[in-house]
Amino acid sequence: MEEILRNMNTKLTLNVDDEVIRRAKLVAKREGRSLSDLVESYLKMLADDRDYSADELSPRVRLLMGSFTLPADFDYKKELSEAIGRKHLNHD
Numbered sequence: 001m002e003e004i005l006r007n008m009n010t011k012l013t014l015n016v017d018d019e020v021i022r023r024a025k026l027v028a029k030r031e032g033r034s035l036s037d038l039v040e041s042y043l044k045m046l047a048d049d050r051d052y053s054a055d056e057l058s059p060r061v062r063l064l065m066g067s068f069t070l071p072a073d074f075d076y077k078k079e080l081s082e083a084i085g086r087k088h089l090n091h092d
Contacts, residue, residue, distance in 0.1 A: 014039075019087045046077055 028035045057065070
Protein backbone atom coordinates (compact mmCIF):
# COMPACT_ATOMS: atom_id res chain seq x y z
CA MET A 1 0.00 0.00 0.00
CA GLU A 2 2.87 2.40 0.80
CA GLU A 3 4.24 1.94 -2.72
CA ILE A 4 0.89 2.94 -4.20
CA LEU A 5 0.72 6.04 -2.02
CA ARG A 6 4.28 7.07 -2.92
CA ASN A 7 3.48 6.91 -6.64
CA MET A 8 0.28 8.95 -6.50
CA ASN A 9 0.31 12.27 -8.31
CA THR A 10 -1.11 15.42 -6.79
CA LYS A 11 -2.43 18.27 -8.89
CA LEU A 12 -0.50 21.51 -8.40
CA THR A 13 -1.65 24.92 -9.55
CA LEU A 14 1.09 27.45 -10.29
CA ASN A 15 1.00 31.06 -11.36
CA VAL A 16 3.73 31.51 -13.97
CA ASP A 17 4.42 34.27 -16.47
CA ASP A 18 2.83 33.50 -19.87
CA GLU A 19 6.13 33.94 -21.71
CA VAL A 20 7.93 31.55 -19.34
CA ILE A 21 5.23 28.95 -19.92
CA ARG A 22 5.41 29.40 -23.69
CA ARG A 23 9.18 28.93 -23.69
CA ALA A 24 9.04 26.01 -21.27
CA LYS A 25 6.53 24.27 -23.53
CA LEU A 26 8.94 24.69 -26.45
CA VAL A 27 11.72 23.11 -24.38
CA ALA A 28 9.45 20.24 -23.36
CA LYS A 29 8.40 19.64 -26.96
CA ARG A 30 12.01 19.75 -28.17
CA GLU A 31 12.98 17.18 -25.53
CA GLY A 32 9.93 14.99 -26.17
CA ARG A 33 8.68 15.45 -22.62
CA SER A 34 5.63 16.96 -21.00
CA LEU A 35 5.78 20.27 -19.18
CA SER A 36 4.64 18.47 -16.04
CA ASP A 37 7.57 16.07 -16.37
CA LEU A 38 10.05 18.96 -16.70
CA VAL A 39 8.62 20.72 -13.65
CA GLU A 40 8.62 17.50 -11.63
CA SER A 41 12.23 16.78 -12.60
CA TYR A 42 13.26 20.28 -11.54
CA LEU A 43 11.43 20.00 -8.23
CA LYS A 44 13.03 16.61 -7.57
CA MET A 45 16.43 18.13 -8.22
CA LEU A 46 15.73 20.96 -5.79
CA ALA A 47 14.51 18.52 -3.15
CA ASP A 48 17.47 16.14 -3.61
CA ASP A 49 19.99 16.99 -0.90
CA ARG A 50 22.33 14.05 -1.44
CA ASP A 51 25.92 14.48 -2.50
CA TYR A 52 26.78 13.09 -5.92
CA SER A 53 29.83 10.90 -6.40
CA ALA A 54 32.27 11.75 -9.18
CA ASP A 55 31.05 8.66 -11.09
CA GLU A 56 27.59 10.21 -11.41
CA LEU A 57 28.89 13.47 -12.88
CA SER A 58 29.47 14.18 -16.55
CA PRO A 59 33.07 14.37 -17.79
CA ARG A 60 32.72 18.13 -18.27
CA VAL A 61 31.58 18.64 -14.67
CA ARG A 62 34.32 16.33 -13.33
CA LEU A 63 36.87 18.43 -15.23
CA LEU A 64 35.66 21.57 -13.46
CA MET A 65 35.70 20.02 -9.98
CA GLY A 66 38.11 21.87 -7.69
CA SER A 67 38.70 24.71 -10.16
CA PHE A 68 37.13 27.27 -7.81
CA THR A 69 35.93 27.58 -4.23
CA LEU A 70 32.54 28.91 -3.19
CA PRO A 71 31.88 30.87 0.01
CA ALA A 72 30.66 28.75 2.93
CA ASP A 73 27.28 30.49 2.88
CA PHE A 74 26.70 29.97 -0.87
CA ASP A 75 23.09 28.89 -1.51
CA TYR A 76 23.22 26.79 -4.68
CA LYS A 77 19.46 26.24 -4.91
CA LYS A 78 18.74 29.96 -4.53
CA GLU A 79 21.34 30.93 -7.15
CA LEU A 80 20.11 28.28 -9.59
CA SER A 81 16.51 29.37 -9.17
CA GLU A 82 17.40 33.03 -9.73
CA ALA A 83 19.54 32.21 -12.79
CA ILE A 84 16.75 30.18 -14.36
CA GLY A 85 14.30 33.00 -13.67
CA ARG A 86 16.61 35.55 -15.28
CA LYS A 87 17.18 33.31 -18.28
CA HIS A 88 13.48 32.87 -18.97
CA LEU A 89 12.34 36.39 -18.12
CA ASN A 90 15.09 38.23 -19.99
CA HIS A 91 15.53 35.92 -22.98
CA ASP A 92 14.43 37.44 -26.31
